[in-house]
Amino acid sequence: MNRRSWTLLTAAIIIGAMPTTWISSAYAGQLFAVGVPSNAGGFVPKVPIVGNPEVVRDSFAPTDSLPKKGMKMMQNSQTYLNRWFDTVKKKQPDLLWSSYPASIRGQVFSNTPAGNNPMEGGGW
Amino acid sequence: MSDSIRDSAMQTFLEKTLARRIGEPIEQIVVPQLDFSYSRDLPEKPVKSFDRSKPFWLVSRNFDLLFVCGIAPWIAGLLMFVVTGSGGATKPTVHPQQALTLAFVVASLVIGESHQFTSIIRYYSTTFRKRKKPQVWNRIPVWLLYGLFINLILMVSIPPLQGILGMTTPFWMIYAEIAVSLFPVFLLHHVCAQACSIIQIYCNNSPFKFEKNERGVLNAFSWLLVATGACSIAMPFAPLTIPFFNIFFRLLPTNLVFPPLYGCTVAFAAVIFGSILTRGFRTGDWPPLSATLILANLTLLVLLPVPVPAVQYVWLFAPLLFHATQHWAVAWKTQEREAKAAESASFAGAANTGAAITGAAITGAAIAGGANNGAASTKVDRIINLVVPVMLTTALVLFVPLLFAHVPQTPSILTQLFPNQTLNVFFSMAVFYLHYFADRMVWRSNQ
Numbered sequence: 001m002n003r004r005s006w007t008l009l010t011a012a013i014i015i016g017a018m019p020t021t022w023i024s025s026a027y028a029g030q031l032f033a034v035g036v037p038s039n040a041g042g043f044v045p046k047v048p049i050v051g052n053p054e055v056v057r058d059s060f061a062p063t064d065s066l067p068k069k070g071m072k073m074m075q076n077s078q079t080y081l082n083r084w085f086d087t088v089k090k091k092q093p094d095l096l097w098s099s100y101p102a103s104i105r106g107q108v109f110s111n112t113p114a115g116n117n118p119m120e121g122g123g124w
Numbered sequence: 125m126s127d128s129i130r131d132s133a134m135q136t137f138l139e140k141t142l143a144r145r146i147g148e149p150i151e152q153i154v155v156p157q158l159d160f161s162y163s164r165d166l167p168e169k170p171v172k173s174f175d176r177s178k179p180f181w182l183v184s185r186n187f188d189l190l191f192v193c194g195i196a197p198w199i200a201g202l203l204m205f206v207v208t209g210s211g212g213a214t215k216p217t218v219h220p221q222q223a224l225t226l227a228f229v230v231a232s233l234v235i236g237e238s239h240q241f242t243s244i245i246r247y248y249s250t251t252f253r254k255r256k257k258p259q260v261w262n263r264i265p266v267w268l269l270y271g272l273f274i275n276l277i278l279m280v281s282i283p284p285l286q287g288i289l290g291m292t293t294p295f296w297m298i299y300a301e302i303a304v305s306l307f308p309v310f311l312l313h314h315v316c317a318q319a320c321s322i323i324q325i326y327c328n329n330s331p332f333k334f335e336k337n338e339r340g341v342l343n344a345f346s347w348l349l350v351a352t353g354a355c356s357i358a359m360p361f362a363p364l365t366i367p368f369f370n371i372f373f374r375l376l377p378t379n380l381v382f383p384p385l386y387g388c389t390v391a392f393a394a395v396i397f398g399s400i401l402t403r404g405f406r407t408g409d410w411p412p413l414s415a416t417l418i419l420a421n422l423t424l425l426v427l428l429p430v431p432v433p434a435v436q437y438v439w440l441f442a443p444l445l446f447h448a449t450q451h452w453a454v455a456w457k458t459q460e461r462e463a464k465a466a467e468s469a470s471f472a473g474a475a476n477t478g479a480a481i482t483g484a485a486i487t488g489a490a491i492a493g494g495a496n497n498g499a500a501s502t503k504v505d506r507i508i509n510l511v512v513p514v515m516l517t518t519a520l521v522l523f524v525p526l527l528f529a530h531v532p533q534t535p536s537i538l539t540q541l542f543p544n545q546t547l548n549v550f551f552s553m554a555v556f557y558l559h560y561f562a563d564r565m566v567w568r569s570n571q
Contacts, residue, residue, distance in 0.1 A: 005505055015516060027229070077225045089436070095429060095436060096308050
């Protein structure tokens with residue numbers, strides 16, 4: 001590696017370490033807080049971290065096992081996936097927008113379903 | 125004349141000839157071309173300027189087949205279909221599904237969103253600044269984007285200017301509304317245009333050559349796919365406030381327009397693939413498998429979701445593992461090519477200096493140059509010079525609101541503009557458009 005490469009690598013480690021911590025914790029927090037589809041339609045945002053098997057059972061890809069301790073974020077990521085498929089099945093015209101990476105970030109952080117219309121919702 | 129004297133004279137003659145030849149540019153050494161095709165009454169072979177030393181794949185054979193040609197989204201989609209219970213046929217898995225989902229969410233940031241910054245960084249780099257062509261027309265949309273955001277910032281930060289700047293508001297409103305409402309259509313056009321460009325890259329790296337009219341047919345097909353997608357999987361956002369667009373898109377009888385449009389696109393696809401087969405069987409001139417795979421995957425991804433909704437499993441991964449990875453592969457290849465070109469240029473300089481000395485010195489320089497060439501284009505160097513800056517910029521731009529949240533006494537204008545945890549939807553669209561416009565300029569080799 002040449003001198004420029006070493007400088008860049010050092011800068012990356014120093015500058016990148018702190019934002020990476022924030023971003024990881026922010027993503028983890030949002031995946032904790034993602035909602036689940038309710039029986040009455042729509043989504044229940046901010047469900048308790050302990051999964052509700054009765055609610056989850058009605059989703060697109062049900063699971064009857066409670067998450068193990070330490071796997072709660074994973075449980076919510078699964079719920080997020082269920083919600084994505086549920087929404088895209090209903091809103092095929094937004095298929096491309098729903099799978100667009102920036103839209104995925106928006107779905108995770110704003111806790112809104114896929115295909116959210118930015119002209120109506122605004123922001124995330 | 126004795127043998128030793130004759131050998132000595134021959135050696136002197138060869139040394140003089142070699143010394144004279146070293147000083148000559150390579151183009152001046154004319155190699156006689158012998159063509160016996162007419163004398164043997166054989167058909168004239170088409171002349172193809174194909175450089176066999178040029179590497180065919182962008183990254184490697186396996187990587188390209190999976191992540192550039194579009195096999196990976198189908199594998200990942202099938203995997204997702206199975207782990208989520210095969211559409212209700214079986215009991216869904218728990219941990220594999222959760223792991224795959226988490227990997228997908230993380231990859232959408234690390235691979236998906238970051239790919240936009242490869243072209244954005246290049247747009248502001250020295251390489252693009254030293255371009256031969258001014259590219260004025262291509263840069264106008266970028267300047268308009270700057271104008272829109274300068275206007276927005278001034279309106280928010282300096283209220284007395286609102287009266288004067290308000291006069292230009294209708295113009296900016298129209299520009300912003302077109303950009304936001306037609307966003308899915310531009311997105312699909314970007315996906316199709318990039319795929320078609322990579323098809324041409326593969327064809328240029330192979331003996332198969334596109335004729336000019338064939339390139340036109342490919343472009344026409346790409347636009348037809350965009351039009352079909354705009355009526356099916358990438359419809360413009362609503363509601364629209366500009367009367368013209370409202371009338372055009374809301375009153376457009378999509379139900380009437382879509383079936384014939386879809387039929388035309390399917391027929392066009394059949395004609396293209398039919399002509400490829402016909403040409404291949406008749407002349408043995410087959411396009412590269414990679415190019416055919418990209419065209420087939422692009423066609424299927426746009427046309428198949430309508431009759432087969434299960435393609436949504438594949439679409440979940442298509443922007444990541446078909447489009448974004450294609451872009452990363454092109455950026456990777458460009459970085460490698462430019463590093464080698466820079467090394468070759470420095471080697472040429474060294475060789476010209478060395479030419480005045482001896483042949484042995486030139487050989488030494490060539491060996492040294494080859495070693496340097498290899499060192500400059502190592503994978504580690506490319507990761508550090510390409511991937512690391514792109515990842516840092518991605519994190520910085522997309523999560524700038526998090527930065528403001530952690531920095532005390534952030535000016536209120538910044539918290540007003542960035543109220544969320546991450547870059548909001550409109551700024552994210554601006555990032556896309558910057559990438560979209562930059563992409564049309566920065567990867568051309570004549571830059």
